[in-house]
Amino acid sequence: MLWRLFKKILKAAIVFTLLVTAVAVFAWCYPEKFLCVDSGKNVSADVIIVLGGGAREQRAERAAELFQAHAAPRILITGAGDDEINRQILLNHGVPFSAIEVEDKSTSTHENAEFSLNFLRAEKVHSAILVTSWYHSRRSLKTFEHSEPALIFYSRPAYVGFAREDWKHTGVGKRMWLEFLKLPAYWIRYGVNPF
Numbered sequence: 001m002l003w004r005l006f007k008k009i010l011k012a013a014i015v016f017t018l019l020v021t022a023v024a025v026f027a028w029c030y031p032e033k034f035l036c037v038d039s040g041k042n043v044s045a046d047v048i049i050v051l052g053g054g055a056r057e058q059r060a061e062r063a064a065e066l067f068q069a070h071a072a073p074r075i076l077i078t079g080a081g082d083d084e085i086n087r088q089i090l091l092n093h094g095v096p097f098s099a100i101e102v103e104d105k106s107t108s109t110h111e112n113a114e115f116s117l118n119f120l121r122a123e124k125v126h127s128a129i130l131v132t133s134w135y136h137s138r139r140s141l142k143t144f145e146h147s148e149p150a151l152i153f154y155s156r157p158a159y160v161g162f163a164r165e166d167w168k169h170t171g172v173g174k175r176m177w178l179e180f181l182k183l184p185a186y187w188i189r190y191g192v193n194p195f
Contacts, residue, residue: 032162035179036134037141039154045127047120048072050086051112051140052079054133054158057172060086062158063131064093071156072129076119078103078112109140109182110190113147120151127152134159135176138194139183146192 048071050063063075067090075095077086083104090100106115120128130153132140137157144153161172186192 031135031176031180032164035136035138035176036157036162037137037155038134038157039129043071043129043154043156045072045129045152045154046074046125047123047127048075048129048131049112049116049144050075050077050090051109051130051132051136052077052082052086052106054136056170057133057160058158059131059133060089061093062156064090064095066129066131066156067095067099068093074099074101076101076103076116076128078106078116080104080107109136109143110147110186110192112140113144116144117148120148125151127154129154129156132157133172133175134162135172135179139179139186139192142192142194143186143190146190 048063048066050059053059060077066072067075075090077083077090077100079086083102087100087102091097101119103112103115103119106112119125128144128151130137130140130144132155134157137155141153141155144151161167161170167173167176183194187194
């Protein structure tokens with residue numbers, strides 16, 4: 001009887017290991033398909049949220065493009081350090097000063113979500129478009145959804161360094177591989193399911 005139970009547990013462990021290995025191999029071979037989440041061209045929302053970081057990856061430019069296409073009437077910049085740079089980029093790309101809000105305390109994706117929620121709740125926002133780098137889009141979307149399940153979040157990332165041949169010279173390659181470490185870390189630390 002104990003032997004049968006051991007065999008069942010062993011079989012389950014083998015199947016689980018094979019599934020995890022298959023997902024890991026797929027993610028390693030096709031990181032752009034695994035890490036990138038894009039909700040599509042025709043989404044609109046109450047606000048666009050530009051996540052800090054990725055200054056060379058044109059996050060603010062992507063947000064300005066979406067604003068000009070009337071995807072949302074307002075933009076929230078979240079993240080300490082480069083918030084004023086992102087505001088200036090938005091202004092330079094035709095976004096009016098009155099349409100820009102800034103959250104300048106957060107220093108991580110988790111804090112981006114947590115601190116943005118104060119603004120979203122105060123403004124009675126029901127939906128938001130997240131703008132970040134393509135390789136960061138899965139974790140950021142899942143983090144925001146986890147932080148406030150009652151809101152609808154879309155992802156419309158910037159695609160700088162998306163092509164494989166650009167990974168090395170844009171520096172995206174190193175940051176992209178770090179993302180594979182951050183996904184399980186967020187799952188363990190904050191309960192953010194990456195799937």
